[in-house]
Amino acid sequence: MKVTRIAYSSRMNPGKYAALAEQARRLGWVRSEVWQRHGSINGVGAGLTDRQVRDRWLADGTHVRFAVLANAWKETVRDAMADIAANVAAAKVDVRRAIIRRTSAPVERKRMFTALKADQWAIDPFLSRQMRKHCKRGHNRTHDQIIVRADQHNSVTDARGRLWLAVPGLERRKMVKIPLSSAVAPTGTLRLILRGGRVEVHYQVDASQMRSSQRPCGQRAIGVDKGYTEALTDSDGTHHGTRLGQLLSSESDRLKERNRRRAKLRSIANTAALRGDHAKAHRIKANNLGTVKRDRQAARHRARVRTEIFTAVHEVVDKAATVIAEDLTKRFTGRKTLGKNVNRRLAAWTKGVTAEALTNVSERRGSALVPVNAAYTSQTCHQCGRFGRRSGDRLHCTRCGVVWQADVNAAINILHRAGDPDIALHTPHHAVKQILQDRTDRHRTRLPVQDSSPATAERRANHPNRSTMSK
Structure with a gap:
């Protein structure tokens, strides 16, 4: 299996960053066009592939108005069509559950499952209604990403040992060189994400080559229960990831206080603007209501949480050949009314990260994950x-x-x-x-x-x- 790794730019030149940001903005138009034409139920029902969409755009000249290189917009079309396919696949999960609730007849269930899998749900009234209910029309809000094909980039190390990544820019045969803080050259198809003056280079590596994948799994069957104060508790009575609750609670309390102060400053800025003092309103928004520092703090918090959860899952797999866990893909609803602070902390609960860690680590280390x-x-x-x-x-x-x-x-x-x-x-x-x-x-x-x-x-x-x- 493949796992994603991230390399970060180091002391990025503002001019280079601005050039990449402009390219990402134009490629955002490409994504928006794909979602506008093919993101609805009617567009999905057409059954077009990304290659067919690219051929149509080449024939009717749609690609000309984006003013980006051919490889850039073609890879963006492929990526956007993959996002649409993932959106449809997620809707089909809910439709399958609706089929199970609707009928218990094996023949009828098989017929509906087959029609849904073959994308022939439009001819069945029930499946059509369910798909329209669960497959909502998507809208693109991604204007900060660039997809670079594997044969379109190269890496070089200078005399000082710093790694440089060269990617295509807006002009032909003119590469943009990005200094990286990593010593490992990215390989394969790259996804460049521009955030706060820094470039994140996302790429995939073979999980079998990672050191953690070489660790053997245990020999027993272990049941695990997810939690809030700790990531997992196993059937032996051992708690794993005991710092998770402290991380989530402290971050929730910090966000509560920070957002309270930001709301007060935003109110002062709005009042100043209504009064006609636009200079004061601009100073407050420029110096006190920025998002760069906030986003970096959020990224660091997410990284700490992921490390805590993945470490906990590795500890479980160390003694388990079979990990038995609840199905974390289901939605949970409760009838108990909770306070605002509790709701805020539970809203930050990382159920999705736990599900990802259980699947990822179990598959890489050779243990079986059994959902119940x-x-x-x-x-x-x-x-x-x-x-x-x-x-x-x-x-x-x-x-x-x-x-x-x-x-x-x-x-x-x-x-x-x-x-x-x-x-x-x-x-x-x-x-x-x-x-x-x-x-x-x-x-x-x-x-x-x-x-x-x-x-x-x-x-x-x-x-x-x-x-x-x-x-």
Whole structure:
């Protein structure tokens, strides 16, 4: 697999930066044109490839008005069409869930899944409605990126050992040389992102060549529960990434205070502008309401959070050949009303980074990642299966008379959920609750644990692990 690496420019010349910024701005027009023509449902339904779009633009002369080199706008078209395809693929995930909710007939489900995969959803009224509901028309807001093809750039090291990256500019045969702070030359297709006077060079490398990919994985099956105060808690009772909660909370509190001060300054500037004192309003906006420092602080915070989460996942994989975790691609809704501070901190919760780290590290190091349905794993006792009373990070089980650490209890339940024959990955949460309550009632009335239904008994025999087989 491939992983992305980032190299940064070092003491970039303002003139070179301005030339690259102008090129990125023009290529932003290219992206906007692609999204305008092909980002809607009708445009997606046309089924055009990026090569067909480029051929059409060459035939009708659309490319002339962008005033950029051919390779630059062609690579931008390819990248924008890939973004549109990703947008459609994300919508199809929601449509598949709608199909599962709509019908339980295997033949009808297969027909709908096949039509959706083959992009023939327009002829089916239900699929068409669902695609129009979930595939929203996108708009381009990217005007700071340049895609450079692999054979269009080169690197050289000067006498002082500094690495220079040469990329095409707006004029033919005139390269723009960028000094890099890295000693490793970027390879393959590059994505240049211009932020705050600095150029970020994004490129991909083979993950198998990384040192972390050479570390062997463990030999056991481990269940993990994601959290806020720590990144992960495993079924052995070990907490990983214990600094995550402190990082998120301190950053949330800092942003609250900073945004309060910025809002006050913005109010003063607006009042001065209404009064006619435009010079004062301009000074405040230029000197006190900039975004360069803010963006760099946000980037540093994101980097620290990613490091904490990836380190936690590596610690789990060190002892796990199979990592069992909840499906982090699902949306979670809660009925409990929380305070503003709690909502702000939870809004910064990095569920997506955790999902990325679990997938990335498991694949690179050779361990298996098994997603399971985690409904009610944090509310039931792993020892007796009854619903307990959750209070903070404690779960009180009235039947066992034990107080469990909530995250450890949830991790053990997630580990057991992988072998549950009745609770599949996409079983609705209300059905999961009913299954758990039925099991509790059987234990309380001393009935046999197995279901009396022959169909259920056959399903248990044929599918001992429904969760790992679900997709």
